[in-house]
Amino acid sequence: MTQKRPLFREVNERIRQVKFSFGPESRGNEILLCECGRPDCDVRLEVPPDVYDVVRSEGHRYIVAPGHEEPEAEEVVAGAPTYVVVAMRPEPA
Ligand SMILES: [Zn+2]
DSSP: OGGGHHHHHHHHHHHHHHHHTTOGGGOSSEEEEOOSOOTTOOOEEEEOHHHHHHHHTSTTEEEEOTTOOOTTTEEEEEEETTEEEEEEOOOOO
């Protein structure tokens, strides 16, 4: 399941690039696809730009819809009513 994540991230980066092409004044909240990796999930999330930037600067953090986090594999590091930031736990040794 985790191997699906890079694809979702690529999609989100593309959405962002398209959005930016309309000009800097369009920089409101980022609209992201949920990165939980579930094949049937197409939830869109509205995320403040500063949160987006922090998460993107750390490759092991992802933004998912509330309730889409996986407590066994991920640790919730920040949350809001509309999104949850999770960090992948290190693989068990
Ligand atoms: Zn999801």
